[in-house]
Amino acid sequence: MPIHDAIIIGAGHNGLACALHLAARGWRTLVLEQAATPGGAVRTAEVTVPGFRHDLCAMNLSMFAGSAFHAEHGQRLARCGLAFVPAARPFASVFAADGGDAWLGLEQDLAATLAGIGRFSPHDAEAWQALNARFEREAPHLFALMGAPLPSWQAARALWRMGRALGLAGLADVLRLLLSSPRDWLTGHFESDAVHCLLAPWGLHLDFAPDTAGGALFPYLEAMAGQRFGMALGQGGADVIVRSLTAALGEAGGELQTGVGVRRIVVSGGRAQAVETVDGQRLEARRAIIANVHPRALYGPLLGAAAPPDSARARMLRPGPATMMIHLALAALPNWRAGAELQTFAYVHLAPSLEHMAQVYNQALSGLLPTEPILVVGQPTAFDPTRAPVGKHILWVQVRVLPAIPRGDAAGQIAAAPWDEIKAAYAERVLDILERHAPGLRQNILGRCVLSPVDLERDNPNLVGGDSLSGSHHLDQFFIFRPAFGRSRWRTGIDGLFHIGASTWPGAGTGAASGYLLARDLT
Numbered sequence: 454m455p456i457h458d459a460i461i462i463g464a465g466h467n468g469l470a471c472a473l474h475l476a477a478r479g480w481r482t483l484v485l486e487q488a489a490t491p492g493g494a495v496r497t498a499e500v501t502v503p504g505f506r507h508d509l510c511a512m513n514l515s516m517f518a519g520s521a522f523h524a525e526h527g528q529r530l531a532r533c534g535l536a537f538v539p540a541a542r543p544f545a546s547v548f549a550a551d552g553g554d555a556w557l558g559l560e561q562d563l564a565a566t567l568a569g570i571g572r573f574s575p576h577d578a579e580a581w582q583a584l585n586a587r588f589e590r591e592a593p594h595l596f597a598l599m600g601a602p603l604p605s606w607q608a609a610r611a612l613w614r615m616g617r618a619l620g621l622a623g624l625a626d627v628l629r630l631l632l633s634s635p636r637d638w639l640t641g642h643f644e645s646d647a648v649h650c651l652l653a654p655w656g657l658h659l660d661f662a663p664d665t666a667g668g669a670l671f672p673y674l675e676a677m678a679g680q681r682f683g684m685a686l687g688q689g690g691a692d693v694i695v696r697s698l699t700a701a702l703g704e705a706g707g708e709l710q711t712g713v714g715v716r717r718i719v720v721s722g723g724r725a726q727a728v729e730t731v732d733g734q735r736l737e738a739r740r741a742i743i744a745n746v747h748p749r750a751l752y753g754p755l756l757g758a759a760a761p762p763d764s765a766r767a768r769m770l771r772p773g774p775a776t777m778m779i780h781l782a783l784a785a786l787p788n789w790r791a792g793a794e795l796q797t798f799a800y801v802h803l804a805p806s807l808e809h810m811a812q813v814y815n816q817a818l819s820g821l822l823p824t825e826p827i828l829v830v831g832q833p834t835a836f837d838p839t840r841a842p843v844g845k846h847i848l849w850v851q852v853r854v855l856p857a858i859p860r861g862d863a864a865g866q867i868a869a870a871p872w873d874e875i876k877a878a879y880a881e882r883v884l885d886i887l888e889r890h891a892p893g894l895r896q897n898i899l900g901r902c903v904l905s906p907v908d909l910e911r912d913n914p915n916l917v918g919g920d921s922l923s924g925s926h927h928l929d930q931f932f933i934f935r936p937a938f939g940r941s942r943w944r945t946g947i948d949g950l951f952h953i954g955a956s957t958w959p960g961a962g963t964g965a966a967s968g969y970l971l972a973r974d975l976t
């Protein structure tokens with residue numbers, strides 16, 4: 454049996470990116486994945502009707518397309534089939550106005566965005582333009598900081614350069630942004646509910662309700678990056694990144710085994726030496742074992758008694774609220790009541806108001822099924838028709854936010870029960886909401902697949918409690934606190950054992966940063 458330089462546990466895109474970088478530098482690399490297919494939260498499959506390809510979890514690949522990993526390995530991946538489909542109209546929101554639906558969208562065309570905002574508030578159009586100019590100055594420094602190991606000289610340099618470029622007042626502005634809640638930041642810049650509803654849902658994507666401190670960063674980044682770059686979708690499905698990563702890994706001499714779960718990491722003499730698989734193999738690694746798993750598993754069953762005594766904090770990483778995915782095969786795109794133009798946006802958020810978003814979040818955190826959850830409605834076939842038969846469409850519906858364990862229903866209609874028993878009933882509520890905003894939708898449904906929070910975790914143990922982030926991004930679990938203080942540089946306290954993935958800095962999303970940064974660190 455050959456001894457590998459590195460064994461990577463889990464073929465999430467972080468594990469694969471890490472493996473590719475190491476293999477490209479001559480490391481003999483093996484990736485072990487418990488599921489039948491690689492990709493973790495980036496997978497595409499025909500789960501409704503044959504011929505309709507659904508992104509089971511992530512659909513928006515902008516983070517991957519803009520990542521440092523892609524900048525270095527993009528050409529290699531392109532040779533292995535990586536291709537993006539650009540969406541120049543990345544997102545829009547439908548909100549309540551005068552008893553009906555109104556909408557506002559963000560377009561890569563700045564003049565079009567400004568015209569849209571100007572319909573609601575000339576002041577906000579000006580504020581948007583000012584923020585856009587501010588982003589121009591801040592972006593290189595913010596992205597340098599978000600893409601640096603923490604703590605590190607690289608991060609310190611990024612901060613120093615930010616200070617020199619922006620001045621003390623500019624630096625204070627950035628710091629205030631990092632600490633602000635979405636509501637405080639949004640209402641501090643914009644007066645119209647329309648802009649608040651357009652941007653606040655991006656806080657919810659990362660587990661920030663309108664009033665959670667630290668959440669302003671995400672609406673700001675999504676707004677300004679969306680304005681500049683639009684959204685990147687995967688050609689044929691988000692799994693195009695996984696297919697090209699695995700092909701490039703093979704070309705570089707690395708190996709991937711699927712259907713092979715790891716049950717234990719063998720530590721001896723203070724060093725991680727080998728892994729034991731569920732089917733009883735013992736595989737040794739000469740230089741590194743790299744875990745692309747949740748800390749609850751790493752510092753729990755995988756290490757067992759070998760877990761360092763100070764790993765309890767990381768093991769306790771708090772999940773964010775749960776999510777649910779509803780995949781629809783459709784005869785036609787939704788006939789949006791707010792305006793037919795909405796069919797030309799990649800994401801449509803159904804987000805009636807800031808107050809509504811705050812209420813939904815509180816309901817979910819109290820263990821209640823929200824009366825009317827916030828919906829993220831993805832329309833990938835509006836840009837990439839290859840994902841469905843000619844003239845047909847798919848809809849990617851993410852339900853944000855939900856309790857991991859339902860203890861009741863805020864609407865008083867569904868009895869508290871495990872998700873397996875109530876997911877169909879809750880999906881009906883979601884479809885009713887969609888039908889209200891897009892009359893006739895139900896008639897166009899050709900097939901559906903509902904993935905409850907429990908289904909998501911069953912499929913990928915990293916999604917603890919159906920949490921799409923593998924750990925809340927609240928300030929006490931972000932930056933140097935992810936997954937715990939002292940562990941943010943992917944070290945575990947055990948020689949030769951490293952930890953990457955969404956639970957580690959810089960967190961969830963498809964940016965491949967933790968896998969790539971660790972691999973760079975090791976080579």
Ligand SMILES: Cc1cc2nc3c(=O)[nH]c(=O)nc-3n(C[C@H](O)[C@H](O)[C@H](O)COP(=O)(O)OP(=O)(O)OC[C@H]3O[C@@H](n4cnc5c(N)ncnc54)[C@H](O)[C@@H]3O)c2cc1C
Nearest residue numbers: 463465466467487493494511512513715954955961962963
């Ligand atoms: C519903 C949903 C929608 C999302 N939408 C977006 C989006 O549109 N855009 C975006 O940027 N991000 C999105 N995200 C977040 C993003 O997809 C994830 O943060 C990211 O894919 C996580 O990647 P990862 O490499 O850390 O690990 P994961 O993708 O979680 O993969 C980890 C892998 O490790 C395997 N594994 C775990 N334990 C073991 C073991 N013991 N042995 C062997 N294998 C093991 C798992 O099976 C899994 O394949 C979404 C997430 C979800 C759940």
